Amino acid sequence: MDMSTPMDKGPRMKLVMVGNGMAGVRTLEELLKLAPDIYDITVFGAEPHPNYNRILLSPVLAGEQTMNDIVLNPLDWYSDNKITLHTGKKVVKIDRRARAVETEDGTRAEYDRLLLATGSNPFMLPVPGADLPGVISFRDIADVDAMVQASSQYRHAVVIGGGLLGLEAANGLMKRGMDVTVVHIGPWLMERQLDEPAARLLQKSLEEKGMKFLLQKQTPELVSSPSPARG
Numbered sequence: 001m002d003m004s005t006p007m008d009k010g011p012r013m014k015l016v017m018v019g020n021g022m023a024g025v026r027t028l029e030e031l032l033k034l035a036p037d038i039y040d041i042t043v044f045g046a047e048p049h050p051n052y053n054r055i056l057l058s059p060v061l062a063g064e065q066t067m068n069d070i071v072l073n074p075l076d077w078y079s080d081n082k083i084t085l086h087t088g089k090k091v092v093k094i095d096r097r098a099r100a101v102e103t104e105d106g107t108r109a110e111y112d113r114l115l116l117a118t119g120s121n122p123f124m125l126p127v128p129g130a131d132l133p134g135v136i137s138f139r140d141i142a143d144v145d146a147m148v149q150a151s152s153q154y155r156h157a158v159v160i161g162g163g164l165l166g167l168e169a170a171n172g173l174m175k176r177g178m179d180v181t182v183v184h185i186g187p188w189l190m191e192r193q194l195d196e197p198a199a200r201l202l203q204k205s206l207e208e209k210g211m212k213f214l215l216q217k218q219t220p221e222l223v224s225s226p227s228p229a230r231g
């Protein structure tokens, strides 16, 4: 006869995940399917949002979708799965002796298992002026908000990089009414994905929509010059 009771299973292990992004949360979804009962899960995310589909930031920038449309795991999903979620909290310390993590504001959580799923940081050109106001990357909702805000105030945008993300950003900014120039170091656009004839066709069709291009151009420096405000 099986005499075991839920009490016999002992306390659950504590799983802490740092990074509330696409890969990490997908891992939790699989883990919950395989072993729903073995962990008490706590998630720390630096962004002030539940997990969203980062890939769809381009349609959000272009005004075709909203932030709500691209949420993958709404707050209810975390509570339904008994996950403690800390949004807007960046983990800045891992105390491996005490097996605990700590955030900027001093929030602390102990772990038995620690999963680091912190993604990556966008590459910023290491040139003078890269830290000027108005110079941003394209990685998260905050970047999209900054671009949307800029598009309502200013007329001209320059996108450095004519790869897939650069062209998506340029397209979104153009749809927001900006005059956009793409500066690209390569001999043709998206040279990792396209051969020259295909890239020329793409360039032509984007030029017909009003996008401008500077190909085979290095950016040695970014300088601050007042852009005419939208009139």
Ligand SMILES: Cc1cc2nc3c(=O)[nH]c(=O)nc-3n(C[C@H](O)[C@H](O)[C@H](O)COP(=O)(O)OP(=O)(O)OC[C@H]3O[C@@H](n4cnc5c(N)ncnc54)[C@H](O)[C@@H]3O)c2cc1C
Residues within 6 Å of the ligand: 018, 019, 020, 021, 022, 023, 024, 025, 044, 045, 046, 047, 054, 055, 056, 057, 058, 089, 090, 091, 092, 117, 118, 119, 120, 138, 139, 140, 165
């Ligand atoms: C506009 C855009 C379009 C893309 N399109 C495609 C595509 O078509 N196909 C494709 O395969 N990929 C695409 N990607 C890439 C894809 O989004 C990433 O590969 C994917 O999001 C990686 O998932 P991740 O969980 O590793 O990291 P992320 O989704 O970046 O999540 C990591 C999270 O960890 C958080 N974090 C970092 N450090 C800390 C810390 N110390 N404490 C707490 N939280 C922290 C970050 O704020 C972030 O929210 C695109 C990316 C962008 C930006």
